[in-house]
Amino acid sequence: MIQTTDGIILRKQNLRETSVILTLFTKDFGKMQGVMKGARGPKAAMGNNPEMFSLNNVVFYERKRGNLNSISQCDLKDFFDPIRSDLERTVYADYFLELVDAVMMEGDTSEDIYNLLLNSLKFISKPVSPKRVARIFEIKLMEMSGFLPELNNCILCNKEVEGDGNFSLRSGGILCRACEAEDKSGVRLSKGTINFIERVRKSSFEMVSRLKVSQDVGKELELFLRKFVDYHLQRPLKTVEFLKKINL
Ligand SMILES: [Zn+2]
CATH class of the missing domain: 1.20.1440.120 (Recombination protein O, C-terminal domain)
Incomplete structure (x- = not known):
């Protein structure tokens, strides 16, 4: 199911060449993790580079328990x-x-x-x-x-x-x-x-x-x-x- 919420990035780990695993604390889903593809590397879209302790509106595909969610969008709301x-x-x-x-x-x-x-x-x-x-x-x-x-x-x-x-x-x-x-x-x-x-x-x-x-x-x-x-x-x-x- 596609979900959307606001979340603060707690942790960011690189995954393969162009992806990252984000750990977020979100308003509606609490602490969650998700993979975001294409968030790094030369082809990463401008503004598509999530940073630590930023507030973002996140769109993700919710997976079953034990599987990583798939984050499709992470739109910056506050960079502090x-x-x-x-x-x-x-x-x-x-x-x-x-x-x-x-x-x-x-x-x-x-x-x-x-x-x-x-x-x-x-x-x-x-x-x-x-x-x-x-x-x-x-x-x-x-x-x-x-x-x-x-x-x-x-x-x-x-x-x-x-x-x-x-x-x-x-x-x-x-x-x-x-x-x-x-x-x-x-x-x-x-x-x-x-x-x-x-x-x-x-x-x-x-x-x-x-x-x-x-x-x-x-x-x-x-x-x-x-x-x-x-x-x-x-x-x-x-x-x-x-x-x-x-x-x-
Ligand atoms: Zn006492």
Whole structure:
């Protein structure tokens, strides 16, 4: 059956001389893969060269499960130009793609995650801190994937956590003062950081992108989310290694 949808290109692999295999996160079909013939080489039509993290309208022939779809058209809708002329923004955008690719299986659909990815690419194209966009993206993606537990009550005794807490990756939640000895490897979360996470998960991207974050909260958040995301992925992301290398 012929289908059409909007999709963001997550991955592109060359196939033989003139074809590519595209991995997309689409609005209506979630994560999907398809072969696009004639997308490379001297005979490739102008404008028929799909690029990473671009938004496209895709026309494809849907195959049965286990077979690659066949993409006949991939019309560019947004190229996110400002991302491409700035190394830091490019690496963060690649990181968003890699993270979505890692948490979503082929065939998984989520319009929320599609909109999140699209919004993150739009925001990181603006003159805002790419780091802040990355933190919001991580919190919202973890929330939408069902990984992020609520942070107001202790995961072990259910008492309300007042003030700072310790996040236990092993227990999958926050520990109150009385319980924090249960996991000495817990990650410290100050009240300010907990409040920020709670606000991000409940508010729109637009709203939280304007929130000011103190340097301390920013650093704590980065450390926590790095450990939290790594724990749930169980394999290192290439973009994270690269971000470390170039010290971003
Ligand atoms: Zn407790």
